[in-house]
Amino acid sequence: MLNVENLHVEVDGKEVIHGVNLRIPVGETHVLMGPNGSGKTTLLRSIMGFSNYTVTEGQITFRGRDVTNLPLHQRARYGMGLMFQRPPTISGLKLGKLLDVMSGGNPTKAHEYAEMMNMNSFLDRDLNANFSGGEIKRSEVLQLMVQQPDFVMLDEPESGVDLENIVLIGKAIAQLVEKERHIVNRKKSGLIITHTGFILDYLEADTGHMLCNGEIRCHGNPREILKVIKERGYQECIECAII
Amino acid sequence: MRNHIDGFEGLSPEDAERLEQSGIALSSENRCGSFFQTDQDIRHTSCSYEGIEMLPTAEALKKYDWLKDYYWNLVDKDKDEYTRYVAAQEPRGFTIIAKKGSKNIFPLQTCLFMATDDIQTVHNIIIAEEGAELHLITGCVSSHSVGQGSHYGITELYVGKDALISTTMIHTWGENVTVVPRSSARVEENGTFLSNYISMKPVKRVQMYPEARLTGENAIARFSSVILAPKGSELDLGQRAILEAKGSSAELLSRVITRGGTVISRSHIIGMAEETRGHIECNGLILEDGIIHAIPEIEGRLTNTSLSHEASVGKIAQDEIEYLMARGLSEEEATATIIRGFLDVKIQGLPESLQRQIDAAIDAAEDGF
Ligand SMILES: Nc1ncnc2c1ncn2[C@@H]1O[C@H](COP(=O)(O)OP(=O)(O)O)[C@@H](O)[C@H]1O
Ligand SMILES: [Mg+2]
Numbered sequence: 001m002l003n004v005e006n007l008h009v010e011v012d013g014k015e016v017i018h019g020v021n022l023r024i025p026v027g028e029t030h031v032l033m034g035p036n037g038s039g040k041t042t043l044l045r046s047i048m049g050f051s052n053y054t055v056t057e058g059q060i061t062f063r064g065r066d067v068t069n070l071p072l073h074q075r076a077r078y079g080m081g082l083m084f085q086r087p088p089t090i091s092g093l094k095l096g097k098l099l100d101v102m103s104g105g106n107p108t109k110a111h112e113y114a115e116m117m118n119m120n121s122f123l124d125r126d127l128n129a130n131f132s133g134g135e136i137k138r139s140e141v142l143q144l145m146v147q148q149p150d151f152v153m154l155d156e157p158e159s160g161v162d163l164e165n166i167v168l169i170g171k172a173i174a175q176l177v178e179k180e181r182h183i184v185n186r187k188k189s190g191l192i193i194t195h196t197g198f199i200l201d202y203l204e205a206d207t208g209h210m211l212c213n214g215e216i217r218c219h220g221n222p223r224e225i226l227k228v229i230k231e232r233g234y235q236e237c238i239e240c241a242i243i
Numbered sequence: 244m245r246n247h248i249d250g251f252e253g254l255s256p257e258d259a260e261r262l263e264q265s266g267i268a269l270s271s272e273n274r275c276g277s278f279f280q281t282d283q284d285i286r287h288t289s290c291s292y293e294g295i296e297m298l299p300t301a302e303a304l305k306k307y308d309w310l311k312d313y314y315w316n317l318v319d320k321d322k323d324e325y326t327r328y329v330a331a332q333e334p335r336g337f338t339i340i341a342k343k344g345s346k347n348i349f350p351l352q353t354c355l356f357m358a359t360d361d362i363q364t365v366h367n368i369i370i371a372e373e374g375a376e377l378h379l380i381t382g383c384v385s386s387h388s389v390g391q392g393s394h395y396g397i398t399e400l401y402v403g404k405d406a407l408i409s410t411t412m413i414h415t416w417g418e419n420v421t422v423v424p425r426s427s428a429r430v431e432e433n434g435t436f437l438s439n440y441i442s443m444k445p446v447k448r449v450q451m452y453p454e455a456r457l458t459g460e461n462a463i464a465r466f467s468s469v470i471l472a473p474k475g476s477e478l479d480l481g482q483r484a485i486l487e488a489k490g491s492s493a494e495l496l497s498r499v500i501t502r503g504g505t506v507i508s509r510s511h512i513i514g515m516a517e518e519t520r521g522h523i524e525c526n527g528l529i530l531e532d533g534i535i536h537a538i539p540e541i542e543g544r545l546t547n548t549s550l551s552h553e554a555s556v557g558k559i560a561q562d563e564i565e566y567l568m569a570r571g572l573s574e575e576e577a578t579a580t581i582i583r584g585f586l587d588v589k590i591q592g593l594p595e596s597l598q599r600q601i602d603a604a605i606d607a608a609e610d611g612f
Contacts, residue, residue, distance in 0.1 A: 092581075147570055
């Protein structure tokens with residue numbers, strides 16, 4: 001599905017990602033961990049193709065195509081999706097109106113999803129204006145459900161969300177990556193940034209990657225990596241790099 | 244079979260379309276009355292609703308002696324050369340009297356149409372008596388064949404106790420037309436005044452600064468303007484609310500887009516009575532190099548008033564465009580979607596049919612984005 005090779009990314013003239021390699025096969029969901037400021041959000045946004053993330057070296061291949069220089073919306077149309085950690089507020093633009101534009105003539109489905117995400121009463125609200133943490137995540141998941149990407153990237157889906165909403169969001173994300181299907185038939189993949197691993201209660205991840213100072217330091221069983229972080233913090237990973 | 248209103252027949256298809264874009268229904272459906280003035284001739288006046296009387300101002304002044312107290316009362320005859328010019332003419336324009344307790348579900352429509360290169364003058368008086376609710380839509384239109392012309396309009400509005408007046412004015416002028424409205428409203432106890440102004444088409448110059456004086460306790464005024472200034476257009480617009488009575492409040496909202504034109508967007512609230520509140524929202528988007536000069540002014544004259552404003556001018560934020568691009572919209576689609584949202588002003592207290600008319604006027608300009 002996704003193949004990132006030796007990726008170097010600059011933000012505002014400063015290199016933040018230093019040669020990352022990452023491969024996510026079809027049907028697999030991976031998690032990305034790492035301390036604050038290690039470059040997780042930058043990596044996701046570079047893969048998606050935002051304008052102020054300049055790839056200075058390396059290549060991003062998506063579904064067999066080199067997308068390194070492709071504009072953002074083309075990558076979205078090829079099947080990439082991103083759940084924003086802090087989406088901008090767009091005053092005047094109603095959430096419902098955006099879903100209508102996205103679903104281009106088939107808004108019935110959008111209303112079904114809105115019901116599922118308990119977002120019906122938000123369809124007439126300005127996009128993200130005064131949404132709470134949980135409401136922002138529900139709105140993001142709802143937009144992704146309408147978009148139906150083949151590869152979905154989620155930036156801290158559980159941060160700022162209360163327990164009740166975690167259940168709702170966790171289950172919806174599991175659906176987005178087709179966890180109900182057997183791996184052999186599963187066509188969708190995911191990459192999830194998480195600190196807590198709460199999300200893993202709703203969907204199993206296949207592999208975990210540890211990002212530290214813009215480099216991937218280790219791969220492994222996501223639960224094991226999380227266990228180490230929970231017990232000893234990120235210190236060990238940081239030290240591991242020094243050795 | 245559409246029942247055409249007298250006076251509207253004989254319009255060219257282009258002009259009929261321009262009227263409709265300004266919210267004027269050419270048949271009497273969904274309207275409780277119509278007034279139609281072409282240049283200086285009043286072609287049609289009708290009103291089917293019993294509690295509301297609409298007549299040409301000249302006639303109204305003859306019929307009701309008391310009306311002279313409402314004529315040149317809120318607007319000063321000697322204010323400037325334009326008011327003096329209008330005062331020197333036979334009065335044109337319309338007078339509407341909404342009787343005590345009346346309420347029109349379908350709006351009245353008034354159409355001020357310029358068909359020749361000349362000066363059109365109007366003097367309108369609008370009165371809502373105690374408890375009345377009056378909704379009015381005014382289309383100001385010049386014929387597509389008009390080269391240059393001027394429109395000077397005086398409007399005096401009286402919102403009685405517990406009454407409501409909503410006026411929705413949609414301008415469809417031409418590139419060489421100069422427009423100088425002078426209007427002022429007085430709002431009594433518990434009264435509500437809603438003033439909506441939409442201008443999406445080219446015009447040479449508009450200069451106006453309508454004002455509402457809130458003289459009764461708990462009176463409310465809400466001004467909303469949605470403006471698109473194409474290249475060559477110059478709009479000097481203002482809206483002012485003077486909170487003279489206890490508990491009165493005002494909201495002044497404007498959404499301005501320039502595509503090369505110049506807009507001065509002034510707003511002014513004066514809080515001069517106890518427990519008064521006011522808020523100004525003034526946002527501008529510069530899509531092509533032009534000028535948006537936002538001047539929000541809040542003036543408090545005692546401790547117990549609370550006034551605020553927010554203003555912004557600039558281009559659409561890149562992160563908003565990219566947010567929508569990440570959902571698969573192209574840059575152009577994302578931009579158009581954000582602009583339409585920016586202009587999407589929902590007016591509290593306005594009947595659905597009038598809100599739809601406002602939306603349609605904005606949609607009609609959307610292809611220009
Ligand atoms: N727009 C930006 N301008 C300047 N520095 C940035 C910008 N975005 C991210 N950075 C820097 O890049 C580094 C990685 O940030 P980020 O990817 O947000 O980390 P994480 O998501 O892992 O917490 C940080 O040092 C951060 O300050
Ligand atoms: Mg982050």
